[in-house]
Amino acid sequence: MNTSNPNVPDLFGGKDMSDYLAELNERQAEAVLHADGPLLIIAGAGSGKTRVLTYRIAQLLASKKAWASQILALTFTNKAAREMRERIEHIIGEEANRLWMGTFHSLFTRILRMEAEHIGFQADFSIYDSDDSDRVVKGILQELGMDPREIKPKQIRFRISSAKNQMIGPEEYATKWVQSSIDDITAQVYKIYNNRLKQSNAMDFDDLLIKPIELFETHPEILEKYQDRFKYIMIDEYQDTNRAQYIVTKMLAAKHENICVVGDDAQSIYSFRGADISNILSFKDDYATATQISLEQNYRSTQSILKCADAVIKQNKKQLEKTLWTQNNKGNPITLLDNFSEREEAQRVADHIRKIHLTEGYRFNEIAILYRTNYQSRVFEESLRRKDVPYQLVGGVSFYQRKEVKDVIAYLRLLVNPNDEEAVLRVINEPARGIGMKSLQTLVSTARVKEIPVWEVLSNPVYVADVYKPAQAKIREFIELMNESREQLPHKALVDTTRDLLEKTGYVKQFVEENTAESLGRRENVMELLNAISYFERSRENASLSAFLQEVSLVSDVDNMEENVPAVTLMTVHASKGLEFPVVFVVGMEEELFPMGGRNGEEADIEEERRLFYVAITRAQKELYFSFARSRYRFGEEKPGIRSRFLDEVDPAVVRNENGSTIKQKSDTTDHRPSGSFIEYDYTKPLNAGYPGATPPPDSAASSSPKRRTIYTRNGQGATNAPSTNMGISYESAETEHLKPGVFVMHEKFGAGKILQREGQGADTKLVVFFQNHGQKKLALKFAKLRILS
DNA sequence: GTGCTCCATTTTTTT
DNA sequence: AATGGAGCAC
Numbered sequence: 185m186n187t188s189n190p191n192v193p194d195l196f197g198g199k200d201m202s203d204y205l206a207e208l209n210e211r212q213a214e215a216v217l218h219a220d221g222p223l224l225i226i227a228g229a230g231s232g233k234t235r236v237l238t239y240r241i242a243q244l245l246a247s248k249k250a251w252a253s254q255i256l257a258l259t260f261t262n263k264a265a266r267e268m269r270e271r272i273e274h275i276i277g278e279e280a281n282r283l284w285m286g287t288f289h290s291l292f293t294r295i296l297r298m299e300a301e302h303i304g305f306q307a308d309f310s311i312y313d314s315d316d317s318d319r320v321v322k323g324i325l326q327e328l329g330m331d332p333r334e335i336k337p338k339q340i341r342f343r344i345s346s347a348k349n350q351m352i353g354p355e356e357y358a359t360k361w362v363q364s365s366i367d368d369i370t371a372q373v374y375k376i377y378n379n380r381l382k383q384s385n386a387m388d389f390d391d392l393l394i395k396p397i398e399l400f401e402t403h404p405e406i407l408e409k410y411q412d413r414f415k416y417i418m419i420d421e422y423q424d425t426n427r428a429q430y431i432v433t434k435m436l437a438a439k440h441e442n443i444c445v446v447g448d449d450a451q452s453i454y455s456f457r458g459a460d461i462s463n464i465l466s467f468k469d470d471y472a473t474a475t476q477i478s479l480e481q482n483y484r485s486t487q488s489i490l491k492c493a494d495a496v497i498k499q500n501k502k503q504l505e506k507t508l509w510t511q512n513n514k515g516n517p518i519t520l521l522d523n524f525s526e527r528e529e530a531q532r533v534a535d536h537i538r539k540i541h542l543t544e545g546y547r548f549n550e551i552a553i554l555y556r557t558n559y560q561s562r563v564f565e566e567s568l569r570r571k572d573v574p575y576q577l578v579g580g581v582s583f584y585q586r587k588e589v590k591d592v593i594a595y596l597r598l599l600v601n602p603n604d605e606e607a608v609l610r611v612i613n614e615p616a617r618g619i620g621m622k623s624l625q626t627l628v629s630t631a632r633v634k635e636i637p638v639w640e641v642l643s644n645p646v647y648v649a650d651v652y653k654p655a656q657a658k659i660r661e662f663i664e665l666m667n668e669s670r671e672q673l674p675h676k677a678l679v680d681t682t683r684d685l686l687e688k689t690g691y692v693k694q695f696v697e698e699n700t701a702e703s704l705g706r707r708e709n710v711m712e713l714l715n716a717i718s719y720f721e722r723s724r725e726n727a728s729l730s731a732f733l734q735e736v737s738l739v740s741d742v743d744n745m746e747e748n749v750p751a752v753t754l755m756t757v758h759a760s761k762g763l764e765f766p767v768v769f770v771v772g773m774e775e776e777l778f779p780m781g782g783r784n785g786e787e788a789d790i791e792e793e794r795r796l797f798y799v800a801i802t803r804a805q806k807e808l809y810f811s812f813a814r815s816r817y818r819f820g821e822e823k824p825g826i827r828s829r830f831l832d833e834v835d836p837a838v839v840r841n842e843n844g845s846t847i848k849q850k851s852d853t854t855d856h857r858p859s860g861s862f863i864e865y866d867y868t869k870p871l872n873a874g875y876p877g878a879t880p881p882p883d884s885a886a887s888s889s890p891k892r893r894t895i896y897t898r899n900g901q902g903a904t905n906a907p908s909t910n911m912g913i914s915y916e917s918a919e920t921e922h923l924k925p926g927v928f929v930m931h932e933k934f935g936a937g938k939i940l941q942r943e944g945q946g947a948d949t950k951l952v953v954f955f956q957n958h959g960q961k962k963l964a965l966k967f968a969k970l971r972i973l974s
Numbered sequence: 975g976t977g978c979t980c981c982a983t984t985t986t987t988t989t
Numbered sequence: 990a991a992t993g994g995a996g997c998a999c
Contacts, residue, residue, distance in 0.1 A: 289989050314988085333995085389989050457988060557985050620975045652975090740989065758987045780986055796987080819984065820990050
């Protein structure tokens with residue numbers, strides 16, 4: 185234990201900070217110990233930046249430079265924040281809970297709720313997701329007499345969002361940015377859209393970043409309060425911040441200038457949502473005194489993987505100079521799978537997963553399949569299911585985007601915030617209760633004329649009297665029901681209020697009556713939502729409905745990814761940012777898919793796609809596979825697939841075909857074996873010699889494996905939690921079931937052998953194995969890395 | 975005002 | 990292939 189460093193004060197419980205520093209390399213330690221003044225950390229993939237951030241915060245706390253509540257740490261996902269907080273808690277204890285650590289969106293929502301009144305909002309404002317925004321835009325277009333089929337609400341919303349991201353308000357947009365008719369429409373809609381959101385006491389995702397700036401600009405004393413509070417600011421994934429994020433953090437840091445940003449320009453992959461790479465490139469211009477530290481030692485991947493990644497990213501012109509290096513092993517070559525169709529691709533990947541699981545002992549949760557677009561997951565789900573490989577899908581159509589779930593959420597939003605117009609319009613006739621379009625139109629236009637919220641119009645008998653008689657009573661009932669539920673809110677459990685409301689509205693009943701597979705599925709989802717509410721209530725101190733709604737609107741897909749479920753992870757490359765897996769399959773390596781958007785083929789776009797590919801490659805620790813299909817269904821139509829240009833950019837020295845041959849690249853004229861050719865396994869060779877490729881004959885592995893219970897989880901759908909524990913047990917045993925007397929195995933050190941005996945249970949299971957060259961050995965199942973030679 | 979049928983659109987990537 | 994919307998018939 186080194187206590188000689190005067191910069192490193194003692195910590196609680198014997199283990200002090202220097203023990204942690206000893207785990208760091210020089211550059212990392214420098215970053216950790218740099219407390220005051222602006223700091224730019226360029227952190228290459230797998231260079232241990234999370235560790236640096238964690239220790240840096242721990243160090244700030246240990247050296248009493250700041251209280252936990254004075255540190256603002258902005259992460260890219262809630263999951264990242266959660267994990268970092270846990271690690272810090274492990275080092276310095278419960279104090280970690282007082283850190284301001286989370287995503288931009290969640291932390292600034294917190295501030296906005298506290299300060300809402302200063303910018304003309306109420307604390308319980310609703311948060312509109314993109315879907316809500318689309319519907320608002322659509323409504324506005326219709327009110328302006330435009331046809332939403334001709335002018336796509338999504339397109340207008342996208343433009344508004346881009347404007348917001350660049351901090352262009354509706355007035356400025358109208359005066360300076362109108363060049364075409366679509367701009368003109370956008371300008372009109374933008375203005376109304378903003379007013380409508382305000383009237384609805386609602387903010388969209390962009391507002392959550394912009395409104396704080398507005399708040400700070402108009403209320404310098406409030407800005408000062410937060411400047412004083414946040415003595416130290418840290419921002420992770422800085423290469424993916426947008427203009428608003430850049431400005432708001434700059435404002436907050438202006439006083440102390442203790443701002444530390446961490447990022448990697450090579451991993452900037454979110455420009456489509458306004459991320460501006462120049463934020464990180466020009467950090468040193470903003471802070472003249474900034475220190476820059478580059479972390480270039482990679483601890484994650486094998487040399488082969490790193491070499492491949494390096495060859496790819498070198499093709500980009502725009503990038504900061506840096507060279508990643510590693511002390512890790514060379515590792516196995518990367519395997520390229522060449523497939524006839526997407527179905528074959530999925531099957532082959534599933535086969536390979538089974539193979540490495542059985543023969544090399546990789547557990548399923550050490551394996552990930554990464555793709556460019558969510559829709560690609562489908563075929564993989566099918567193939568994995570068919571082969572009894574458990575998987576976990578991250579992202580896709582998320583649970584909270586399902587219509588029935590959104591409906592119920594809208595009911596709840598309406599309880600918290602009656603002015604939430606989007607919620608009113610969504611549920612007032614859901615299920616159908618005889619309040620039709622026409623009545624609604626009348627009432628909504630009254631609301632517009634009087635400039636009051638729709639809810640007020642609906643609550644006012646004078647206005648309601650204007651509409652179709654039978655609808656009047658229905659409207660009254662609806663309003664009363666909602667008011668009653670709202671009054672219940674403080675007195676009853678949230679689940680009970682919700683269940684009650686669903687019962688009275690007959691929302692669930694409609695699904696039961698319909699009684700189709702689909703409607704029952706919807707009912708299930710609603711029940712699952714009730715579970716989520718109940719769980720939220722039980723796990724929080726002050727679980728308000730408002731807090732629940734906030735949480736569900738700000739969760740990201742990766743946030744509720746399960747780490748300890750023994751299941752293969754399926755997700756987009758975007759979602760995989762910041763994660764790592766021993767084994768990675770990057771699939772769908774085809775033109776128009778990865779890279780995508782070859783239509784205009786702008787070099788900037790291609791460079792971003794390339795960075796995305798770089799991110800995909802650098803997720804892998806030990807084994808990496810690429811695959812592509814020569815034909816693929818798109819919009820229900822079979823289209824030829826052309827091998828991705830990116831496969832011509834990888835270093836051919838580290839990539840092999842399945843049969844071990846060198847891959848063919850564009851400039852390369854040598855023939856390669858046709859896809860789908862099988863070669864025999866040769867397990868007598870040591871692990872790294874050659875590359876035993878090829879898919880085993882379809883049924884050899886599959887039919888001999890015992891039938892096991894498989895649980896498939898779709899992320900966020902709730903089924904993940906309950907069964908996972910059972911799953912763990914059933915899988916561990918299933919996996920080791922193969923290791924029984926009579927089976928031939930291969931041991932890393934002792935070579936080939938035969939199992940003679942199996943003793944003990946569970947974690948203590950031991951195997952007696954006879955090795956040809958080393959005789960009889962007794963091995964703990966847990967530690968012996970045995971491959972089966974069957 | 976509701977419900978059914980046909981058709982059009984969808985697939986980037988996400989807080 | 991699947992979903993959701995618009996248009997039409999009741």
